[in-house]
Amino acid sequence: MNFDLRERAKEHILVTAHRGVSGGNIPCNTLTAYEIAVKQGADMLEADVSISADGKLFLFHPMMELMHLGIPLYLKALPYSLIRKLHYTNFDGTPTQFGLADFDDFLEQFKGRCFINIDKFWSNPKKIYDAVKRHGMTEQILVKSSLSEKVLKMLEQTAPDLPFMPIVKEEYSLHESLLKRPINYVGVEVVFKQETSKLASEQFIKKMHSDNILVWANSIIYNYKEQLAGGHSDDTAFTIGEDYGWGWLADRGFDIIQTDWPGMLIDYLKRTNKYGK
Numbered sequence: 001m002n003f004d005l006r007e008r009a010k011e012h013i014l015v016t017a018h019r020g021v022s023g024g025n026i027p028c029n030t031l032t033a034y035e036i037a038v039k040q041g042a043d044m045l046e047a048d049v050s051i052s053a054d055g056k057l058f059l060f061h062p063m064m065e066l067m068h069l070g071i072p073l074y075l076k077a078l079p080y081s082l083i084r085k086l087h088y089t090n091f092d093g094t095p096t097q098f099g100l101a102d103f104d105d106f107l108e109q110f111k112g113r114c115f116i117n118i119d120k121f122w123s124n125p126k127k128i129y130d131a132v133k134r135h136g137m138t139e140q141i142l143v144k145s146s147l148s149e150k151v152l153k154m155l156e157q158t159a160p161d162l163p164f165m166p167i168v169k170e171e172y173s174l175h176e177s178l179l180k181r182p183i184n185y186v187g188v189e190v191v192f193k194q195e196t197s198k199l200a201s202e203q204f205i206k207k208m209h210s211d212n213i214l215v216w217a218n219s220i221i222y223n224y225k226e227q228l229a230g231g232h233s234d235d236t237a238f239t240i241g242e243d244y245g246w247g248w249l250a251d252r253g254f255d256i257i258q259t260d261w262p263g264m265l266i267d268y269l270k271r272t273n274k275y276g277k
Helices: 005-009 031-039 065-069 103-110 125-134 149-158 175-179 202-210 234-239 242-252 262-271
Strands: 014-018 044-051 057-059 087-089 095-099 115-119 141-146 163-169 187-191 214-218 256-259
Touching: 005 014, 005 214, 014 031, 014 115, 014 262, 031 044, 031 103, 044 103, 057 103, 057 125, 065 087, 103 125, 125 149, 141 149, 187 202, 202 214, 234 242, 234 262, 242 256, 242 262, 256 262
Parallel strands: 014 044, 014 256, 044 115, 115 141, 141 163, 163 187, 187 214, 214 256
Antiparallel strands: 044 057, 087 095
């Protein structure tokens, strides 16, 4: 499989599965949730990477221990031997059979199968990068961050070959300077509250494309009061209509859409002939 993100995006809109596909008894950020996402056709998996007190990497969204595990503890303070004994709870708060995934196991399971967006990369960049290198998967990995000189220097010094996207909100003035940095700048994630935002304009997207830069949009919703794509979301795809929720993003020209419903999004894009480029 070709793991040049920009080349793959020329074939069809790339769909990223946010923390895999969870529901019922299947918790997010588990190997099973990610396996479901790939089977549904997701091109990329978004994974939260944490570290134990004794330096072992595993998948978990920090600060969500009470919500997902039912315990009032922070995993970063625990040794890995204890973390491996924990189990997720399901949507009813009932314990499941699913434990927390080891980062090496995750990488090995999806090696050669899909792209992977590593969230929380910046908390342990060298350790995570070394693990990715050890598995020979640098081309499959994408890292993103809001822009700062600290982040850019860290990237240059630690992982200049990893595909990188800045996360920008409402304004983006550093595009030209990023093109000159010794980093693998492949795209930009845009977050906008209104569909009239410059970052959602056809002119902006065409400009990025003219410089061979991809544009990522989010149909996911963390908080309905904080819109990430001007109201065009997974929620509105179901409550208003797929054309409004997802179709608008596809028609506008976004290359990558992150969703909590990858199978349904891909089905919609294919049914409406919006999937292929």
